[in-house]
Amino acid sequence: MKISKDDLIVKVSNLELSTDRAIAKLSEQLHGYEKKYNLRSEVFYKLIVGTPAEDTPDFIAWAMCYRSYFRTLQSKFSIKEIATGAA
C-alpha cells in the first residue's frame, strides 16, 4: 500500500542513517564497479569522466557515486572540525 508524504517523513526521521553508514554504502558500491571493470575509481574518474566514453549507464552512475562519496566524506570531516573547534 502506498504511503503518504507525512508517513515518509516520519519513517525517514526515525532512520537517522549515520554519515559513516552512508560512506560505507557508497564505498561498497564503488568497490562493486571497481571489481566489475577492474579499475580503481580514481583512475576511472580521471580517464573516463568528461569524455564521450562516460555515456554508458554504469559509468554515469559510477561517476555520481564517486562524487557523492567524496561529498559525504568531506562533510564527515567538516562535522569533526566543527566539533573540534567548538570544544
Next chain:
Amino acid sequence: MLHNSHQRGLIIDRCWLIYDLITEEFQPPHEFTIEFPSLVELALSSGYLQVFVEISRSGYFLHIHEEYDFREHTFSVKAYSYNLLDKGKNNIIRADCLAHHQVDYKGHKLTHFPHHVHDEKGRICSFSGRIEDFLTRSSAVLESMKG
C-alpha cells in the same frame, strides 16, 4: 552532507515526487514502499538518490539515479540517469544530461540540450529532462511492447 532543514525538506520533496510518480504510473511491489525511506535517508546523507524497482509483473525495471546540488539555497538535480530495463536488466530506453550530444538522430538540435534520451533503437532523441516525462515515455514503451 551538511544539509540544513530547508535543504533536507527539498530533498524529501524531490524523493516524494519520484515515489509518487512511480506508484501512480506503475505497480511496484510492496517491498518498494518498505525500502523507499532508507533510500531517501541515504539521499539526505549523500545528495545521491538511487532507486531500482520492478514496475510490472512481466519483469521490467526502473533504475533511477539522481545527484543533488545546492547553490545559494537553490536546489537542482546536478546529474541523473534514468533507465528502463528489461527482464535481463538490459536498457530499453535511458536518459541523461551528459553534454556529449548536440543533435538528435535526425540531425535536429536537441530541444533541451544537454538533456536527451536514448530510445529503444539506441537513437538520440530530445528529452525535457523531467522525470515525469521519462516515466510517461517508459509507460508508453511498455504498452507498445504488450501489443
